Amino acid sequence: MTFRYRGYSLKSDFRIxxxxxxxxxxxxxxxxxxxxxxxxxxxxxxxxxxxxxSRAVGKALHLNPDSPRIPCHRVVYRDGRVGGYAKGIxxxxxxxxxxxxxxxxxxxxxxxxxxxxxxx
DNA sequence: CATATGACACTAT
DNA sequence: AATAGTGCCATAT
Numbered sequence: 001m002t003f004r005y006r007g008y009s010l011k012s013d014f015r016i017x018x019x020x021x022x023x024x025x026x027x028x029x030x031x032x033x034x035x036x037x038x039x040x041x042x043x044x045x046x047x048x049x050x051x052x053x054s055r056a057v058g059k060a061l062h063l064n065p066d067s068p069r070i071p072c073h074r075v076v077y078r079d080g081r082v083g084g085y086a087k088g089i090x091x092x093x094x095x096x097x098x099x100x101x102x103x104x105x106x107x108x109x110x111x112x113x114x115x116x117x118x119x120x
Numbered sequence: 121c122a123t124a125t126g127a128c129a130c131t132a133t
Numbered sequence: 134a135a136t137a138g139t140g141c142c143a144t145a146t
Binding site for chain 3: 022050051052054055056057059067104
Binding site: 020037040041042044045052053055056057058059060061062064070075077078079082084085088089111 | 126127128129130132
């Protein structure tokens with residue numbers, strides 16, 4: 001099932017309002033990643049002071065309500081690989097390229113330079 | 121409380 | 134460089 005939250009249509013389990021909280025924080029930070037840059041699951045976890053929760057971050061993004069409005073396609077693996085995407089990595093790659101992020105195979109080019117970690 | 125799961129990350133081969 | 138193991142965390146049941 002789906003429900004609404006701050007203008008977004010969210011899917012099932014990561015429901016907000018009963019004290020939960022990771023998913024909406026994840027979305028909030030994801031929205032800060034500028035076009036043409038990328039970040040990582042672990043970086044988002046760390047920014048939330050939950051280092052090590054990278055898998056949980058991925059789980060939250062998997063249920064991304066409304067991609068690409070919430071630009072979860074800009075969240076990639078720490079080693080520079082593109083990583084997964086609910087709508088398929090082809091789509092993720094296409095979206096990244098559209099933002100001038102060059103992708104070679106499953107790797108982000110100039111990864112360290114594209115990396116955004118300056119979350120607030 | 122125990123077990124299962126996943127769009128991760130790190131270490132050791 | 135590529136693969137395999139292992140550990141992690143938040144949620145769900």
